[in-house]
Amino acid sequence: MGTHVIKMPDIGEGIAEVELSQWHVKVGDLVVEDQVLADVMTDKAMVDIPSPVHGKVIALGGQPGEVMAVGSVLISIEVEGAGNLKESAAPVVTKEPVAPTVEAVVESKPVAAAPRPAPAPACQGPMVAREPGERPLASPAVRKHALDLGIQLRLVRGSGPAGRVLHEDLETYLAQGQSNASAPAAAAYAQRNDEEQIQVIGMRRKIAQRMQDATQRAAHFSYVEEIDVTAIEELRAHLNERHGASRGKLTLLPFLVRALVVALRDFPQMNARYDDEAQVITRLGAVHVGVATQSDVGLMVPVVRHAEARSLWDSAAEISRLANAARNGKASRDELSGSTITLTSLGALGGIVSTPVLNLPEVAIVGVNKIVERPMVIKGQVVIRKMMNLSSSFDHRVVDGMDAALFIQAIRGLLEQPATLFVE
Known part of the structure; x- marks a missing residue:
């Protein structure tokens, strides 16, 4: 030997x-x-x-x-x-x-390694018994999914590497009828005194470092504006009904990308990168929109390149393609770098207001909050309208507050009068 x-x-x-x-x-x-x-x-x-x-x-x-x-x-x-x-x-x-920033990502390729044996389960089927206090391996997205489904993650057998619990393991668990509802009701009221310490390493450390760096280096300020999206939602529904089967369904995101492109014509200072060491601002004609995407491995920002030259459906298809590539860990370096302005949205979880962190070295990030129906007064009449907030952040070192407000107001005008998105 x-x-x-x-x-x-x-x-x-x-x-x-x-x-x-x-x-x-x-x-x-x-x-x-x-x-x-x-x-x-x-x-x-x-x-x-x-x-x-x-x-x-x-x-x-x-x-x-x-x-x-x-x-x-x-x-x-x-x-x-x-x-x-x-x-x-x-x-x-x-x-x-691993990096959510624009310049610090290398190409991703699928791993073709020999399968690793998963830890032996304590019992058969999708359910596994773990030692008290043992934390199962799972991504934040899977943990949230389990919470939404009412599943105790510690009971789910993981089929991923090193026994990691995957989304499909939760579905298998539910399909076998091993939901959390089968646990004794008294267990939900049992006293707990356990503690858990989680070392911040790997990807979470990198994200933490980059977010800290962004907030320490840039002079963040946020601006929130309310937008009536009733008209553009009606247009979106009409286009999907008429062309959805042949061209694909449209979400709100491609309309927002289009609004950014049009508004940036009058506010080129927002489509820029700031090199704070060289004290140089670079304004770009090309609009490369980063679309913040949450994946099982953390936050990524795939980039819709040359959004200024794309139609609604072209933008929609590219957003969908890039999001899937990022979530599956197959996005390349080119697809994850080079953005000039970032769009971030939590969809239905978008909340009422947020304070997005800049994607340095960019100087602006536009955050989308959820759409809610609310009573509004229009011409003296109370009507129900679909309302949405834009919560956006800017680098005050190079962007003045008035310019930021006017920029978001321009986006508001475009979205509230959607025909203006396509008038040249």
């Missing part, structure tokens, strides 16, 4: 150190060639580290959250034969983009 020592690989682009995000193995595990051993994270990407050999894990070189230098010992594996006489660098597989 011998020992094969794997060093932290050189991932390229001048990176000298990376963060160890997650181990997929532990000491004593048997591994096969191409099985994923660990996830590491650079400033730009999540990377899988697969095993180049068959063998048994005998030592791990670090703990999740630890920053390790390129070339340091990552893992030692006992192998048949003499092992490697010299330490070797592990192969790497770019896994998925």
Whole structure:
């Protein structure tokens, strides 16, 4: 028997150190060639580290959250034969983009690694018993989905890597009739004194760092305006009824993209990037709209390029394509970089008002809140109208408050009189 020592690989682009995000193995595990051993994270990407050999894990070189230098010992594996006489660098597989900013994402490719065995369940079927206080692996989106369905996540067997609970596992759980409603009613009123500490590492750390950097560097201010979207919703419904089957359904987002394009003709200072180190503002003629998208791996901003040259249906198709690519971890670097202004929306969860954080180095972000029906007074008559707020943020270092207000008022006018979106 011998020992094969794997060093932290050189991932390229001048990176000298990376963060160890997650181990997929532990000491004593048997591994096969191409099985994923660990996830590491650079400033730009999540990377899988697969095993180049068959063998048994005998030592791990670090703990999740630890920053390790390129070339340091990552893992030692006992192998048949003499092992490697010299330490070797592990192969790497770019896994998925991690940064919600415009310039710090690398290309994402699907991982083609050997399947990892999931932890053995304590019982058969979709239900699994975990130790008290044990936190199942799941993304924030899956946790919210479970909460909405009334499912105790700790009871659901995960089919993902390392036993991660996926959306489809929740559906399987419900289909088997193992809902939370079957638990004793008294359990809902039992006293709890447990605590849970969650280390901020990996992608969550990167998002936290970038959000903190944005709020510390830019002088944020927000402006909120109420918009009557009754007319544009009627137009959207009409277009979907007439052309939806042949051209695809329209959401409100492509109309908002169109409104941005038209309004930016009079407010080019909003379609800009600010290099605060060089003290240079770059205004761009092309309108590359970033559309903030929540995925299982965190916030991403795929970019609708040259929105100024797209029709409603072209924008709608591109928004849908990019959102699906981002959620599936298949968006490329080009699709996740280069935006000039960002549009963010939580859809039906949009709330009444929000304070979106700028996507640096951009100087403006337009936030969409939910549509609600409310009584409004029009020409002395009380009528029911569909109302929506735009909650937008700007970089006060380069955008004046009056200009920001006029910009949002221009968008309001376009959306309330939707014919003006298409009048040249």
